[in-house]
Amino acid sequence: MAFKSTKAPQNIEVSSHQINGFENKHIEVLVFKPRNISSNAPCLVYCHGGGFFIEAAQAHKR
Numbered sequence: 001m002a003f004k005s006t007k008a009p010q011n012i013e014v015s016s017h018q019i020n021g022f023e024n025k026h027i028e029v030l031v032f033k034p035r036n037i038s039s040n041a042p043c044l045v046y047c048h049g050g051g052f053f054i055e056a057a058q059a060h061k062r
Helices: 056-061
Strands: 012-020 026-034
16 A cells, blocks of 8 residues: 555654554554654654554554
8 A cells, every 4th residue: 555655754763563452452553753852752642543454544654
């Protein structure tokens, strides 16, 4: 899909993590972090409400 080739801006670091969900199913969590940010900076937690079957979270990299 086209979303897979979407890249984040150069000043943003993207990391992927797997967590255990319902019935031990794995859930991918993407963390978007500005480079050179202090460790105690505030954050925003965004839970995407859909697109699980098309991995639409990739579109948010821009």
